Amino acid sequence: MAIKSLNGAQVVIECLKREGVDTVFGYPGGSVIPIFDAILDSDIKLVLSRHEQGATHAADGYARVTGKTGVVLVTSGPGATNTLTGVYTAYMDSIPLVVFTGQTVTPSLGSDAFQESDISGMSFATVKHSFLVKDTNDLPRVIKEAFFIAHSGRQGPVLIDLPKDVTMKPCNAPFVDSVSLPGYNVPCKADLAAVEAAVLSIRNSKKPLILAGHGAAISGASRQVKELAEKLGAPVSSTLLGLGVFPVSSELSLGMTGMHGTVAANRAIHECDLLISIGARFDDRITAKLSEFAKQCTVVHIDIDPAEYGKVIVPKHFLNGNAKAVLEQLLPLIGRADSAEWLKQVAAWKKKFPLTYPKQGGLRVQHIVQTLYEATNGKAIVVSDVGQHQMWTAQFFPCNYAGQLLNSGGAGTMGYGLPASIGAALGNKTGFPVCAIVGDGGFQMTMCELATAHFNKLPIKIFVMDNHFLGMVRQWQDMFYDKRYSSVLMESNPDFVKVARAYDIEAFHISRNVDAERVIKKALEYNEGPVLIHCECEQEDNVFPMIPPGASVDDILIERPKETVEKPTGGT
Amino acid sequence: MYSQFPAHSISILVSNKPGALVRIALVFSRRGYNIDSLVVSPTMDNTVSRMNIVARGNPETLAQIIQQLEKLVDVIRAKDHTRQDVVEKELVLLKVKCKPEERTELLQICNHFRAQTIDMTETSMIIQITGSSEKIDALLSLCKKFEVVEFVRTGKIIMMRGENKT
Incomplete structure (x- = not known):
């Protein structure tokens, strides 16, 4: 195509097609009208959200299930600033996004023009990279670079700010097929000498432990992690975002580690003599009290981001x-460790401290999650919001595939669940149902996206776990603040069934454990569009096990202590 | 609050892109570092600039800062030269009030430090001095007995000794 016949907006769309983009999440506005006009002449599906944060989370969910880069297109000013929470969420979890924001015309930049915001400047602290395009001829190069940066190395969001005149002028530059970024390296294989040195440590281990993180999932290393665990005879624990990399149903799996992880996984980290971390970054939710974390063991830290070296612990x-590439390097060099005793020990912990919850009382989130697991035979894509239900989902939906459980791990963004499930449903090629598990608090933050789900007839099963509380904060106030509840009661929640029906969405209500199975099956059979299941749950249930923030694994609580626990010293 | 920390000399090669300076500054500010001096200058390659930064903060954080700088797409290379064999220079212009009867003493001081006078009036003098930060601090200290009107320091520039590139 003679590029000269295209204006900037048309070049943007043509570049998207060349990047293999077929779905864009967005919301129009004055400064992006030229691009929304150009998109009409393409096959690209524009998914209109109801809020720009929703569009960004949807693109994030889409990226997580497809492995492709999620694309967002919004207008300038508030449209652009509304994406920032979504961009930050993607940044914290290393999700590839390219976010196009409109901007005022270049002569007005810096003049406080209508809906002008310095969005590239605002984004600096929370993007992998950002561009402000001031010349139409730069568009093909910038878009090529943006997609390359977003999807290579440690993935992440990239923002492109597009002044309106840039998208309206003709483009005289050719399309480009390669990038030249002298300061940007993409690590692949590890240094051979470092690998060989690590192998010597691995060979000496009698109590090896694998920690599978999100990096293992993103690189598609499930097979390699399994091979490593079996070859070495090492149990596997996971971070929240690493769940599913190694099948939780496997005998060697210890499940999730960290603040609300299993006793076995946390004990194992505390007593192993070798910790092989694969694409995990030792977040404070994983390490608990840092001065006592992994002090007794040799740490082998595998990470694509060189800046992770020594950030939290020095391995x-x-x-x-x-x-995946590093595990391929390691695998031929290692043999079975003399770990029989260790495996026995770990299995004993697993047996002694299984994940459990009280069976008496009202409807439990744990019960719904477990029933959903059984009803789907574990074959579902589960998108959770943030809070207690997120932890219960991680605990009671044992993931067996990487990418099966989507949630905002690093950022902990309430309101993530519903819009991300929309992106997941649009990108879902597995044939598994997409289930959103959200709390009554987070759901109300982005509830407007029900319209998006309904309009696109997406068969999402939306479980609203309604305990009339911001449960996680309430749990902390209960345990550490003498039960002085402050702003955690969700008074005047709407009738969620009525809310769904107002959007013409099918809805059910349950409040007893005995009804869960029947209603979940009904919801799973309904595929004309979204279905909302309003679950009125036990109000003051707490998540256990729990390592209070700043405490160590020795302080792990498996049930609520009778007395108030000392206020946590850790951060959030 | 920052004077308790040692000063670190860092040199950075960076692509000439808008916003690069802000991104670099954010890496320091987010980790509680204070930038003492910052010199940005062209290099032999007109697409690339050199930054020399002197910053103070917790030494344990410095390695992290270098790693995070290297991670920025626009940064080609970042290096800590703090205890390396480097040539460090700074240029200072110093304006001193100086009556004719004080001139001789001031000129003697200048002579000793190989400083030059580049402007002289009946009542004032501008002195130019180049050298290490320590030498400049010594001159400034000796000039305290005169009335110093103002001074401007360029900030430190650094070059590795020998054949190696900075």
């Missing part, structure tokens, strides 16, 4: 590279 061996 004996740092293998910088793509998790």
Whole structure:
């Protein structure tokens, strides 16, 4: 195509097609009308959200299930600033996004023009990279670079700010097929000497433990992690975002580790002599009290991001590279560890401290999640929001596939669940149902996206776990603040069934454990569009096990202590 | 609050892109570092600039800062030269009030430090001095007995000794 015949907006669309983009999440406005006009002449599906934050979370959910880069298109000013929570969420979890924001015309930049915001400047602290395009001829190069940066190395969001005149002028530059970024390296294999040194440590281990993180999932290293665990005879624990990389149903799996992880996983980290971390970044939710974390063991830290070296802990061996590629390097060099005793010990912990919850009382989130697992035979894509229900989902929906459980891990963004499930449903090629598990608090933050789900006839099963509380904060106030509840009661919640029906969405209500199975099956059979299941749950249920923030694994609580626990010293 | 920390000399090669300076500054500010001096200058390659930064903060954080700088797409290379064999220079212009009868003493001081006078009036003098930060601090200290009107320091620039590139 003679590029000269295209204006900037048409070049943007043509570049998207060349990047293989077929779905864009967005919301129009004055400064992006030229691009919304150009998109009409393409096959690209524009999914209109009801809020720009929703569009960004949807693109994030889409990216997580497809492995592709999620694309967002919004207008300038408030349209652009509304994406920032979504961009930050993607940044914290290393999700590839390219976010196009409109901007006022270049002569007005910096003049406080209508709906002008310095969005590229605002984004600096929370993007992998950002661009402000001031010349139409830069568009093909910038878009090529943006997609390359977003999807390579440690993935992340990239923002492109597009002044309106840039998208209206003709483009005289050719399309480009390659990038030249002298300061940007993409690690693949690790340094061979470092790998060999790590192998020596691995060979000496009698109590090895694998920690599978999100990096293992993103690089598609499930097979390699399994091979490593079996070859070495090592149990596997996961971070929240690493769940599913290694099947939780496997005998060697210890499940999730960290604040609300299993006793076995946390004990194992505390007593192993070798910790092989694969694409995890030692977040404070994982380490608990840092001064006592992994002090007794040799740490082999595999990460694609060289800046992760020593950020939280200084490992004996740092293998910088793509998790899958590095494991391929390691696997031929290692043999079985003399770990029989260790495996026995770990199995005993697993048996002694299974994940459990009280069976008496009202409807429990745990019960719904477990019933959903059984009804789907574990074959579902589960998108959770943030809070207690998120932890219960991680605990009671044992993931067996990477990418099965989507949630905002690093950022903990309430309101993520519903819009992300929309993106997940649009990108879902597995044939599994997409289930959104959200709390009554987070759901109300982005509830407007019900319209998006309904309009696109997406068969999402939306479970609203309604305990009339901001449960996680309430749990902390209950345990650490003498039960002085402050602003956690969700008074005047709407009737969620009526809310759904107002959007012409099918809805059910349950409030007893005995009804869960029947209604979940009914919801799973309904595929004309979204279905909302309003679950009125036990109001003051707490998530256990729990390591209070700043405490160590020795302080792990498996039930609510009778007395108030000392206020946590850790951060959030 | 920052004077308790040692000063670190960092040199950065960076692509000439808008916003690069802000991104670099954010890496320091987010980790509680204070930038003492910052010199941005062209290099032999007109697409690339050199930054020399002197900053103070917790030494344990410095390695992280260098790693995070390297991670920025626009940064080609970042290096900490703090205890390396480097040439460090700074240029200072110093304006001093100086009556004719004080001139001789001031000129003697200048002579000793190989400083030059580049402007002289009946009542004032501008002195130019180049050298290490320590030498400049010594001159400034000796000039305290005169009335110093103002001074401007360029900030430190650094170059590795020998054949190696900075």
